[in-house]
Amino acid sequence: MSDFTSSFWSFWVITITLGGIFGCALLLWMTSRKKVEPGADNTTGHVWDEDLTEMNNPLPMWWVGLFIITIVFSLLYLVAYPGLGSYEGELKWSTRGEYESEVAKANKELEPMYAQFTAKKTEELAGDPNAMAIGERLFMNNCAQCHGSDARGSKGFPNLADADWLHGGTPEKIKETITKGRIGMMPPMAAAVGSPDDVRNVAHYVLSLSGSPHDSVRAQLGKAKFAACAACHGPDGKGNQAIGAPNLSDDIWLHGWGENAIVAMVTGGKTNQMPAQEGKLTEAQIHVLASYVWSLSHKPASAKP
Incomplete structure (x- = not known):
């Protein structure tokens, strides 16, 4: 209940909970006051299968007593334990605490x-x-x-x-x-790199650092644009453990290998949390x-x- 962003929901839960309990008490009180008229046949007037008649007998006292005990117990429970919206209960019990x-x-x-x-x-x-x-x-x-x-x-x-x-x-x-x-964050770098074509060129340059299959012409064009990435990964792409920047020259790919995976990373960035x-x-x-x-x-x- 502590996650509620508005007090409305706390009051809503309290209203529904107490309304149900007191509604049962009211219903029990109303039925206990209803008396069968003398001389009547003591039926409700409902008949099933031609001769099965519903009688209008009062609830047995032991059954009424169970209703009352249940109502009293529920109120005492809600005072002691959480159950009424954001109210923590007098005993301050919680599943987290347990x-x-x-x-x-x-x-x-x-x-x-x-x-x-x-x-x-x-x-x-x-x-x-x-x-x-x-x-x-x-x-x-x-x-x-x-x-x-x-x-x-x-x-x-x-x-x-x-x-x-x-x-x-x-x-x-x-x-x-x-x-x-740890919180590892690779910011979106497409704007710093240049056009979408420049991003693809950088992707091929990154692939070339680890000897992975790549387009050598694109890789050569992307080398200069890699300067935007070198601030974290270093000019040789060997990374920086001080800030958690991966080594791009070891052919180990945490978020996927290949041109499309690198382009997606440069374009959208990535945030990971340990x-x-x-x-x-x-x-x-x-x-x-x-x-x-x-x-x-x-x-x-x-x-x-």
Whole structure:
């Protein structure tokens, strides 16, 4: 309910909820006051199948009592718990609070298990089978949805099992990325590059940087126009990890390969977000997870001869 952008919807929910409860109470009160006239046949006048008559008997008292208990319970519930629009309830209970409480309890129970890993460096931890088994489970639960169960990613989601890193592949950088998250933005650059034909020429020049199939004439024409891109990707197209600008010379394509894909990127730009895991995972869990991710593209210290 806190997501409502107008107080109208909060009042609307309150009106519907209380209206239903008090409407039931009113209906119960009205029916209890209705008396059967003496001497009448005590029927409603409705007859089915020629001889099946509906009688006008009052509700049993136990049934009336259940109605009253339900009404009283619903009002007490709405005072204690959220249910009336944006009102939080006297107990301040919420699904988020319940979730966070359960996570905090689980993390406290797991603290002794993670304590043995916190003092170890990433390179050492990557060679610990127990730590890597836990790290793999953390990865499956929190990262595999985007990067895949094999960590090789897909279009728009980086491959974590190779040596290509947008922001750096050191243990510190991996931990920083997991903790704080990342927002990668490629602004639309078509206006800075020039005409649509200039954009296509730049696309062929970019393809030529990695030795990919390209039109050499267009690539030569696009070289000068690449100056608009060099501010981020560098004059040689090797990227800049400080700002997450990809290396365009390694033949690794995050958002698709080929002339059309590059033209679309230059024309429309792209914004990607890696969500922060800080607050969701403990510092010890992030340490183990970062070690697991690091191990996917590095040789663990214990495995060295």
